[in-house]
Amino acid sequence: MKLKSFKILSLGVSLLFFASSCVKMDTYAGPDASLSGSVIEDGGKTNVQTCSGNFSIRLEQLSWDSTPSPQDIPVKYDGTYQNLKLFSGHYRVSIHGGAFWPVAPEEMDISSGSSHDFKLTPYLVVSNFKAEMTDSTTLRLTYSLSAPVAGIPKILEIQPYLNTTQIVGPGASIYDFSDLNKVAINKDWADFNAAEKNGEIIVSNLIPGRIFYVRMGVKFDNNDKSSNLSSVIKITVPAKK
Amino acid sequence: MKKRFLNIVAGCLLLASCQKLDIPPVDILTDDQIFGSEAGINAYLAQVYRKLPIEDFTYRPDGRNDGAGNIGFNLHHEWEHFYCEAAADGEMVGPYGGVDIAGGFGYWPYRDIRDVNYFIETLPEYAKNFTPDKVTSLLGEAHFLRAYYYFALAKRYGGIPIVKNVQHYPQQTIEELQVPRNTEEQVWNFIGNDLDTAYQMCSETNVAERANKYAAMAFKSRAMVYAGSIARYGSQVFVDGAAHSQGLVGISADKAAGFYQKAIDAAKTLEGKYSLYRAKTDKTDNFVNIFLDAKSPENILIRSFYAGDPERNHSFDATYSPNSDMNYMTAGGLSRTYPTLEFVQHFNSFDFVTNADGTPKRYNSQAEMAQGLEPRLRATVYFPGDVLRGVPFDVQAGIYPSFSGTAADEVAKSPGTRSYILSGDHQTTRNGRLIIGKAGMYPPAFGNDNNTRTGFYVRKYIDYNKGISAVNLFTSTTPWIELRYAEVLLNRAEADIELNQTSDALKCINDIRDRAGAPLATAADMTVATYRNERAKELAFENHYWWDIKRWRIADQLLSNTHFHGLMPYYVESENKYIFLKELELFNRNYAFEKKFYYEQIPGGELATNPNLYPNNPGY
Numbered sequence: 017m018k019l020k021s022f023k024i025l026s027l028g029v030s031l032l033f034f035a036s037s038c039v040k041m042d043t044y045a046g047p048d049a050s051l052s053g054s055v056i057e058d059g060g061k062t063n064v065q066t067c068s069g070n071f072s073i074r075l076e077q078l079s080w081d082s083t084p085s086p087q088d089i090p091v092k093y094d095g096t097y098q099n100l101k102l103f104s105g106h107y108r109v110s111i112h113g114g115a116f117w118p119v120a121p122e123e124m125d126i127s128s129g130s131s132h133d134f135k136l137t138p139y140l141v142v143s144n145f146k147a148e149m150t151d152s153t154t155l156r157l158t159y160s161l162s163a164p165v166a167g168i169p170k171i172l173e174i175q176p177y178l179n180t181t182q183i184v185g186p187g188a189s190i191y192d193f194s195d196l197n198k199v200a201i202n203k204d205w206a207d208f209n210a211a212e213k214n215g216e217i218i219v220s221n222l223i224p225g226r227i228f229y230v231r232m233g234v235k236f237d238n239n240d241k242s243s244n245l246s247s248v249i250k251i252t253v254p255a256k257k
Numbered sequence: 258m259k260k261r262f263l264n265i266v267a268g269c270l271l272l273a274s275c276q277k278l279d280i281p282p283v284d285i286l287t288d289d290q291i292f293g294s295e296a297g298i299n300a301y302l303a304q305v306y307r308k309l310p311i312e313d314f315t316y317r318p319d320g321r322n323d324g325a326g327n328i329g330f331n332l333h334h335e336w337e338h339f340y341c342e343a344a345a346d347g348e349m350v351g352p353y354g355g356v357d358i359a360g361g362f363g364y365w366p367y368r369d370i371r372d373v374n375y376f377i378e379t380l381p382e383y384a385k386n387f388t389p390d391k392v393t394s395l396l397g398e399a400h401f402l403r404a405y406y407y408f409a410l411a412k413r414y415g416g417i418p419i420v421k422n423v424q425h426y427p428q429q430t431i432e433e434l435q436v437p438r439n440t441e442e443q444v445w446n447f448i449g450n451d452l453d454t455a456y457q458m459c460s461e462t463n464v465a466e467r468a469n470k471y472a473a474m475a476f477k478s479r480a481m482v483y484a485g486s487i488a489r490y491g492s493q494v495f496v497d498g499a500a501h502s503q504g505l506v507g508i509s510a511d512k513a514a515g516f517y518q519k520a521i522d523a524a525k526t527l528e529g530k531y532s533l534y535r536a537k538t539d540k541t542d543n544f545v546n547i548f549l550d551a552k553s554p555e556n557i558l559i560r561s562f563y564a565g566d567p568e569r570n571h572s573f574d575a576t577y578s579p580n581s582d583m584n585y586m587t588a589g590g591l592s593r594t595y596p597t598l599e600f601v602q603h604f605n606s607f608d609f610v611t612n613a614d615g616t617p618k619r620y621n622s623q624a625e626m627a628q629g630l631e632p633r634l635r636a637t638v639y640f641p642g643d644v645l646r647g648v649p650f651d652v653q654a655g656i657y658p659s660f661s662g663t664a665a666d667e668v669a670k671s672p673g674t675r676s677y678i679l680s681g682d683h684q685t686t687r688n689g690r691l692i693i694g695k696a697g698m699y700p701p702a703f704g705n706d707n708n709t710r711t712g713f714y715v716r717k718y719i720d721y722n723k724g725i726s727a728v729n730l731f732t733s734t735t736p737w738i739e740l741r742y743a744e745v746l747l748n749r750a751e752a753d754i755e756l757n758q759t760s761d762a763l764k765c766i767n768d769i770r771d772r773a774g775a776p777l778a779t780a781a782d783m784t785v786a787t788y789r790n791e792r793a794k795e796l797a798f799e800n801h802y803w804w805d806i807k808r809w810r811i812a813d814q815l816l817s818n819t820h821f822h823g824l825m826p827y828y829v830e831s832e833n834k835y836i837f838l839k840e841l842e843l844f845n846r847n848y849a850f851e852k853k854f855y856y857e858q859i860p861g862g863e864l865a866t867n868p869n870l871y872p873n874n875p876g877y
Contacts, residue, residue, distance in 0.1 A: 083868040085861065113876075191847070195818055239496040239852060239876060241813070 045104065051075070051130045052098030055091055055111075058135040058164075063095025064116075065142070065231070065245040067177075067185025071114030073097050073134070078123065079105035088112055093183050093248075102126055115139045115234075115242040117165060138244045139168040140205070140234050144214075145246035147230050152254055155219040157232055159246055162213070163205050170237040171201045171208075176217050177231050182250070184229045186243055193219055193228075225255035292383035298395060301376065305402055306466065306560075307331060308369045310409035312800040313560050313737035314571040314718075318342045319353070320362020329362045336572035336730045339594035342803040346812070349798070350710055350821050350842045351594030356850050358803075361413055363860035366406050367420060373403045374423045390460070397458025401468040401476065404451035407444060408480050412804055413857045415441040415506030415874065418867075437869035440504035442512060445484035449519060452477040456526070465551075465559050465736075471530050472558045474523040475740045478748035481520035485752060486808045488513035494810035496853050498875025506856050506874055517752035521761070524749035531557060531742040533772045540774030544636035547743075548718045549735060557740035564734055572730045574723060577715045578645060579696040579708050581683050586648055586696065589729035593706050596638050596713040596798075598822040598839060603793045604634040607824060610837040615663030617836035623652065623694075623826055626837055632774030637797050639714040641826045646725045651694035652712055652826055654838075655679040656687055659831035668840050672701065677827060681705070690828065698825065701843045710843040711823030717798050743769055743795050751788045759783045769795055807855055816850035853877060 051073075055064045072088040080103075089099045091114075109132065110121035116136040124132065144160040157176055175198040177189040189195070197219050217232060228251050233243035281287055291297040308331060312318070315335045323332040337352075344351025345358045377399045384392045403421075410417045418436035426434060439447070455473035463469040468476075488508035500506050508516075534553040537543035547553055563569045575590030601607065610626060612618050620626050624642025627635065639645065641652040655677040660667075667675065679700040680692035691697075698712070699705045720728075720735050746765040753762035762783045769791065770777055778787065789809065793802055806812040823842045826835055853876025864870050 081868075083864070083871045085864065191820075239498075241817075241852060 047101040047103050049102040049104040049127050049130065050098065050100040051089070051102055051107075051109075051126050051132065052100075053096070053132045053134065055095045055097070055134045055136055057141075058137045064136055064138060065247055066091050066095055066114070067093045067188060067245060068183055069187045070185060070242060070245075071116075071240075072112045074110045074112040075099075075102070075126075076108040076110075077103065077105050078108055086112075093185065104128070111136065113240040113242055115236050115238060115244045137164050139163065139165075139236055139238075140171075140244045142232065142234065142244055142246040145232065145249065147249045147251050149251065149253065150218075152256075153220065153222045153224060155222060155228075155230065155251060155253075157217045157219065157230065158215070159217075159232055160214045161208070161234065166205070168205050168236065170204050172235045172237050172241065173201055174199045174215065174217070174232065174234050176219055177233060177245075178219065178228045180226070180228060182229045182248055184231055184248060185245055186233060186235070193222065222253045224253055226253050227251070228253065288379060288383070292379060293386055295387070295391070298380075301372075302395075302398070302402075302467070305369065305372055305376070308366070308372075309402065309405055310364065310366065311560050311737065311739050312342065313739070314338050314562075314573045314733075314735075316341070316800065318345065318358040318362075318803070320364075329364060334568065334731075336576065336590070337593075338571065338573050338576045339592060341594060341798075342800050343798045344594045345848075346803040346806060347597060347815060347819065347821060347848060348600045348793075348802050349594045349596050349715075350844065350846060352706065353846075355846055355848045356816055356854070359850060359854035359857075361857035363862070364409065364413060365860050365863055366409070370403060370406050370420060371423060373399050373406070374421060377403075378423055393458045394460040394463075397455045397460075397470065397473070398463070398468050400451045401455035401459065401473045404448045404455065404473075404476065404480070407448050407451070408476070408483075411441065411444045411448065412483060412808070414859060415500070415856050416444050416504065417859075418870070419444060419447050421447075435867040435869045438505050441487070441506050442484075442504065442508045445480065445487075445508070445516065448480050449477060449484075452480065452523070465556065466561050468558055471527050472740055474526040475531075475557045475742075475745045477523035478520045478745050478752075479740075481516045481523060482748045482751050483804070483808050484508065485513045485516035485520060485755060486810075488516060489755065490808070490810040491855070494813070494852065495855070496875035499872035500856075500874050503872070505872070514756060517755045520748050520752040521756070521758070524745045524752075527557075527742065527745055531555060531745070533742060533746075533768060535772060540632035540772075541635045544633050544773065545716065545721070547741070548738065549720060549722070551736070553738075553741075555742040556738055557742060557745070559736040559738050561736045562734040564732075568731065570731050571733045571735075573718055573735065574720050574728045574733045575730050577719060578639075578728070579650070579714065581695055581708060583683065583695075584725065585683075586646055586725060587728040588726050591707045592709075592714070594715070595709045595711045595823075595842075596715060597711055597842065598824050600793075600797065601634060601638060601713065601824070603790055603797075604631050607837075607839070610824065610839070611664050615665055617660070617664045617667075617838060619829070619832060619834035619836060621834065623649075623835055626826070626835070633794060635716075637715075637717045637794075639716045639719075641712060643716075645719065645721055646723070646728070648695070648725075650714060651691070651696045652709060653692065653694040653697040654712070654825035654827055654840075655698075655700075656690065656692050656828045656830055657836075660827070660829045660836060664836075664838050668838055688830065690830075698843060701845070706844065709823075711821070712825055712837075713823070715798060738799075743772075744801070747788070747792045747795060751792070754783050754785060754788050762788070766791055810855060812850040812854070813852050816848040819848045820845055821848070851876070 057064050072090045074086050074088050076084045076086050089097045091097045104127045107126050108121050108123050116138055140161050140163050142159050146158045148156050150156045177184050178193040179189050229248050231246045231248045233245045235243045291301050310330050315332055317329050317340050320329045322328045325333040339351050343349045345353050345356050416438045419439045424434055452473045456470045459470035491507050492510040532554045534547045534555045562571055575587045577592050578586045580587045580591050610618055627640035639650050641650055643650045657677050681699050681703045683695050685692050750762040750765040759780050763780055767777045821842050822839055825838050825840050856874040858877035859870050859873050
């Protein structure tokens with residue numbers, strides 16, 4: 017009885033496969049091309065500081081359609097990007113979003129193992145970023161800001177970002193430590209004084225015994241209200257004695 | 258045998274012989290039937306009005322698909338009215354996780370526009386069936402309907418293709434049918450012109466659910482302040498991109514004044530024809546009844562709902578009052594959307610709940626706090642202690658055995674160190690008193706939003722005449738008021754203030770304030786902030802605010818990782834008093850509006866069929 021029902025079942029399944037099997041063969045090549053690279057600060061050798069969801073590399077496959085639907089590759093927090101499942105062809109590649117001086121889109125052929133690095137100039141460079149515990153639960157962050165090119169968009173706010181992993185930044189942070197310590201700025205870079213260019217932020221009431229990854233960011237009133245970010249520092253809040 | 262065979266052959270031949278094939282199809286209505294009588298016309302237009310993108314109770318701005326061919330608008334069997342625009346724009350907090358509606362749902366009603374264009378082209382062929390006046394007014398009405406569809410498109414996408422004739426396939430080539438986008442300015446002008454045509458052609462009066470000539474002008478006043486504000490404020494806040502530089506989105510700032518003036522001119526045509534509702538002497542009572550009294554002289558265009566079959570009712574009453582899982586104020590359904598402290602602060606700072614020394618003011622009852630507030634606010638929001646259907650809004654966040662210190666210090670404490678007593682149900686008592694009341698608030702981590710998260714419930718549009726047993730899902734038939742005269746006055750006041758026509762603005766604003774029971778304004782008050790605040794108060798929860806903060810280009814500031822607040826009532830046991838604390842709403846949700854959301858993206862499917870819709874809107 018069992019065998020019989022198995023036979024019927026297998027017959028049914030194979031019939032189903034037979035009926036649904038496609039006669040027309042798909043002869044298109046699979047997505048065998050790839051594109052990877054880094055986003056580097058112009059004039060420097062370091063990758064730009066970013067975070068997940070901050071900005072992306074936009075691809076438009078011109079060899080497919082004159083008005084292709086864009087596909088975006090997110091730039092990872094370490095400033096690299098890659099997509100290993102692309103179709104070979106001629107693409108327009110551009111930067112989508114981010115707090116950088118715009119760069120012109122480039123057209124290139126993408127095939128297996130293609131790579132391309134972007135050189136970007138951030139609106140503001142956040143340097144000398146330091147984090148120190150001033151008492152058992154209070155964190156003091158210091159930083160310096162400099163603008164490689166004048167005429168940047170208005171600065172909206174400056175804020176720390178804290179998270180429990182090194183993926184930290186706008187969209188990946190703990191609200192109580194990050195957004196609640198936001199400093200509203202709302203002014204142009206030209207109106208920044210020396211003290212504001214070398215500022216500090218205090219984050220208090222951290223949880224004892226926890227490890228946090230911390231960085232700070234400057235948000236602009238640009239198209240996507242994106243931020244320039246500092247490097248990430250790991251801090252350990254001492255456990256309660 | 259042979260003979261029988263021949264008979265069969267002959268019979269077959271006989272049966273196969275053709276009757277006349279060219280008969281009118283019996284399964285569809287023909288033009289002769291539709292345009293042959295007023296009943297046919299009414300049936301045709303009923304379909305058009307049914308599909309009109311009116312953002313009524315049942316509108317789902319998150320684009321719910323009812324599986325019956327409707328997305329967002331005019332859904333079949335829709336009851337979850339708490340998924341509304343007001344729950345995403347900060348007027349209320351609700352089931353959305355934040356600003357979840359900004360992406361739109363690909364609304365693209367060219368099929369419905371075609372129905373209107375078909376009507377405009379076909380009716381004249383059948384003009385002999387009607388009086389000339391009737392033909393004229395019907396054509397005017399069609400222009401109103403067409404403008405209405407284009408308005409719903411323009412406020413979402415900016416410039417879209419203007420199609421004003423019926424298109425034919427395969428008679429026209431694909432290339433001809435791939436109509437390119439018009440500029441945003443052209444679209445708003447097209448809407449204005451269609452409404453002018455409607456005004457000239459429509460009759461003075463019509464049934465309440467259909468447009469007359471004044472509905473066209475009321476709607477034009479709305480459309481033109483939209484266009485004016487997009488020109489004025491959209492040229493200050495925008496996202497760069499090809500669509501912007503080509504004028505497909507955005508209007509140059511020098512066009513603002515012209516649009517604003519058109520709004521004023523349109524609004525003035527209603528003067529003397531419509532008036533604000535003032536039937537009741539008590540101002541709160543009066544404001545409540547604006548939305549319930551079918552005889553309101555304020556109503557310009559409504560959408561009716563009906564009991565029975567086919568189902569055309571809604572569930573507003575059962576989805577905005579507490580059921581508390583015990584049929585407390587309704588006989589079914591549940592609520593999930595609640596006004597925010599930020600919303601009621603359009604009326605009053607509510608700083609009076611705190612004494613000068615920072616301690617919370619003590620009240621003898623829940624209801625005492627809201628005494629003396631503006632009648633319009635009392636008519637828009639149910640406060641703790643208010644009564645509906647014979648039972649009170651018994652709202653408590655919890656009980657303090659005793660309370661000392663300032664409100665600010667208490668709220669700043671972490672929840673674990675606060676001495677309050679909370680409860681996740683409506684049965685648990687402490688010394689004989691329910692901890693959260695029968696309509697009160699579940700603790701933050703409880704994850705249930707079926708009762709208020711802010712201390713408030715909605716009152717506008719709630720039918721207080723019904724008993725509890727009559728309030729259930731699909732039992733409400735309160736009409737939706739799509740156009741009312743107060744909005745026209747606000748459109749006019751906004752345009753007046755933008756053009757420095759202070760005295761006319763003051764007249765409009767004070768008409769509204771007098772009816773609302775609010776203090777009258779002076780000429781010095783006629784500022785941008787005043788008209789915006791007045792509009793937020795008067796038109797609250799009527800699906801205006803979302804579009805207003807977008808067209809004023811302030812949504813990205815108001816909803817900038819914003820967390821909203823409530824006014825939480827607590828009972829202080831040791832004193833037998835009530836206190837109210839301003840705290841984060843219980844779910845503490847984050848509302849973030851990106852600048853690119855000022856325009857929705859052109860739907861991907863449409864871009865794929867019509868490359869002339871490129872470039873897409875900026876930022877997408």
